[in-house]
Amino acid sequence: MTHAGHVISLVCLSLPGFTVHFEASQARRGHEQLIRLLLEQGKCPEEGWSESTIELFLNELAVMDSNNFLGNCGVGEREGRVASSLVARRHYRLIHGIGRSGDIAAIQPKAAGSSLLNKLTNSLVLDILKLSGVRSVASCFVVPMATGMSLTLCFLTLRQRRPNARYIIWPRIDQKSCFKAMITAGFEPVIIENVLVGDELRTDLEAVECKIEELGADSILCVHSTTSCFAPRVPDRLEELATICAKYNIPHIVNNAYGVQSSKCMHLIQQGARVGRIDAFVQSLDKNFMVPVGGAIIAGFDDSFVQEISKTYPGRASASPSLDLLITLLTLGASGYKKLLSDRKGRDAGQGADNRWTHVLWLYVTFRCLPMPLPQRRRCRWHHPRGCGYVHQETGQVPEDTAERGTKSLPSNAAELDINIC
Numbered sequence: 282m283t284h285a286g287h288v289i290s291l292v293c294l295s296l297p298g299f300t301v302h303f304e305a306s307q308a309r310r311g312h313e314q315l316i317r318l319l320l321e322q323g324k325c326p327e328e329g330w331s332e333s334t335i336e337l338f339l340n341e342l343a344v345m346d347s348n349n350f351l352g353n354c355g356v357g358e359r360e361g362r363v364a365s366s367l368v369a370r371r372h373y374r375l376i377h378g379i380g381r382s383g384d385i386a387a388i389q390p391k392a393a394g395s396s397l398l399n400k401l402t403n404s405l406v407l408d409i410l411k412l413s414g415v416r417s418v419a420s421c422f423v424v425p426m427a428t429g430m431s432l433t434l435c436f437l438t439l440r441q442r443r444p445n446a447r448y449i450i451w452p453r454i455d456q457k458s459c460f461k462a463m464i465t466a467g468f469e470p471v472i473i474e475n476v477l478v479g480d481e482l483r484t485d486l487e488a489v490e491c492k493i494e495e496l497g498a499d500s501i502l503c504v505h506s507t508t509s510c511f512a513p514r515v516p517d518r519l520e521e522l523a524t525i526c527a528k529y530n531i532p533h534i535v536n537n538a539y540g541v542q543s544s545k546c547m548h549l550i551q552q553g554a555r556v557g558r559i560d561a562f563v564q565s566l567d568k569n570f571m572v573p574v575g576g577a578i579i580a581g582f583d584d585s586f587v588q589e590i591s592k593t594y595p596g597r598a599s600a601s602p603s604l605d606l607l608i609t610l611l612t613l614g615a616s617g618y619k620k621l622l623s624d625r626k627g628r629d630a631g632q633g634a635d636n637r638w639t640h641v642l643w644l645y646v647t648f649r650c651l652p653m654p655l656p657q658r659r660r661c662r663w664h665h666p667r668g669c670g671y672v673h674q675e676t677g678q679v680p681e682d683t684a685e686r687g688t689k690s691l692p693s694n695a696a697e698l699d700i701n702i703c
Contacts, residue, residue, distance in 0.1 A: 312337050319611075323404035325412075329614035336373075338611075339604075343374040345394030361392070375604060378597045385594040386422055395600050399423075402603040405610050406578055412615060413622065414547030415562075417554060420587040421580035423606060425599040428538045428565045429458030429465075431577035432505070435534050435561050436466035438586075438593045439502050443532070446502035450492060450531075452484045452517050454507045459536050468502055475514060482514040486521050493529050503532035503560070508546035509539035519549040523557025535562035541569035541578075542625055554582050561590065566602055572609050576602025 312334045319326060319338075330338075343349050348361030361376035363369045369376065377392030379385060379399040386403070388396040403422045410418050424431050436449070449463045452473045463470045473489050475482040484506075493501060504526050506517040519535065526533040535553075540546030541564050553559045559582060566576035581587040610618070 316341070319401070323401065324408040325405045325610050325615045325618070327615050329617050330611045332612075335608055335611050339373045339375070339608075342394035342398050345392075345397070346375060346377055347391040348376050349374055372601065372604070375600055377600075379600045379603060380591075380594070380597045382596055384592045385424065385598050386588065386591040389597070398600060398607060399603050402607045402610075405607065407580075408615070409610065409618060410541065410547075410578070410580055412619065413541050414544055415551045415554075415580070417551065417582060418580050419582050420584040421578055422587065422591050423566070423603045424577050424579055424591075424594065425575060425602045426577060427458070427575060428536065428563055428577050429462045431563045431579055432459060432462035432534065432536060433466045434593055435563065435579065435590055436463060436468060436502060438590045439532050439534075439560075440466070441589075441593075443499070443502055446500055448496055448501050450489055450501055450504045452489065452506060452522075454510050454514060454536075456510075459505070459507065459538075463505065470505075471496070471501075480513060484518040484522065486518060486525065489522065490525055493525070493531065498529040498531055501529075501531050503534050505534050505536065507536045508549055508562075509537065509543065516546060516549055519553035519559070520556050523553035523559050525557070527558040531558075532560045533558050535559055537562040537564045539568045540564055542622060544622065544626060560586055566606055570606055570609055572602070572605040576606065 315326065315330060315334055316338050346361065363376055375392075375395050375398065377389055377395045379389070379392075379395055381387040381389055386399070388400075406423060407418065407421050410421060424434065426434070440446070447469055448471045449468045450473060451460075451463065451470045453475055460470060471492055473485055473492065476485045476488075477483075489504070504522055506519060506522050508516045508519065510516065523533055525531075533553075535550060537546060537550060540550070540562075550559060550562050561579055561581040564578045564580070566572050566578065567574045579587065579590055581590075613621070
């Protein structure tokens with residue numbers, strides 16, 4: 282029992298006629314037992330907590346921060362002062378943020394509670410990543426930036442190791458943020474076009490290796506691959522790419538933005554790390570854990586490299602993404618999150634079995650064919666259920682005047698149909 286709980290118990294004993302002391306103490310001990318196990322094990326609890334237990338825990342953390350000390354008078358630049366009580370309550374009075382100026386993972390002396398929250402959240406996330414399929418992941422941390430900027434942080438960290446590198450090998454995916462992440466870090470993306478294999482666009486491994494030999498391994502910062510993407514493009518061939526990276530001693534960063542929720546994506550990362558080289562993989566918080574936008578997880582198989590990334594982050598950081606994720610994981614528990622993964626996998630399997638349009642002609646939409654700026658799309662009434670063709674959303678019928686499967690042209694009435702470009 283906490284000191285506060287012990288004091289309350291003593292007061293209750295002294296009250297005349299107070300007969301429910303034992304039951305009240307047992308109820309509080311139930312909450313405190315859950316908190317004690319969480320702190321001892323550092324893993325996501327199997328069963329989710331009630332809101333009252335979570336709020337009790339957060340309040341206990343908050344009183345450990347100096348801005349909430351009784352009699353405290355903050356006059357310095359970093360005293361956690363907040364003008365609005367509504368803002369303070371929104372953040373459970375955890376105002377100091379996380380980290381220090383030199384390391385986002387460092388302990389802040391004025392904010393023991395916030396620092397503990399940060400460490401605990403990272404520990405729970407590591408447990409969830411292992412539970413989701415990447416058993417050999419060594420370290421991770423939550424960063425208060427979305428996926429694109431988190432990728433940039435990884436690239437900037439690699440620059441310190443490879444100061445002469447200019448290029449990033451990037452199997453093409455038509456999505457802006459991962460493309461801009463490389464440019465923002467000051468590197469030149471070397472785009473590797475994908476190849477058509479059946480009705481899928483897959484990684485051109487031969488082109489990747491040829492480009493490495495052409496540019497020279499020392500001039501290449503890393504290979505930047507992707508697990509999660511939009512059909513007809515499928516996840517990159519991570520095992521083969523990881524083997525190539527190990528062969529040429531080139532770092533390998535994986536954009537796993539949507540991948541934690543996908544057992545296939547997590548399996549690819551685990552296998553890639555087993556047979557070759559994967560230095561870090563980055564995933565979005567909102568896409569995988571149903572929290573507000575603005576956070577990501579950077580994880581890797583070498584604890585020292587992950588710590589190096591965290592030390593590259595300049596200044597302290599907001600604790601909001603860590604706080605949101607901690608509350609969510611404590612609410613769901615490990616069993617709740619596993620159920621969500623299982624439900625998603627079951628839905629995908631059912632849709633795959635019932636989807637009569639799986640092999641419908643898909644649109645050839647690489648930039649060699651369509652002169653469109655990256656990555657322009659149009660939402661419209663013609664849209665294939667899995668993004669790999671065109672089907673009327675209301676009737677489920679394929680438009681008339683379509684070419685034979687495998688041709689690389691749009692139907693002649695495409696302008697009238699207003700097809701969805703995916």
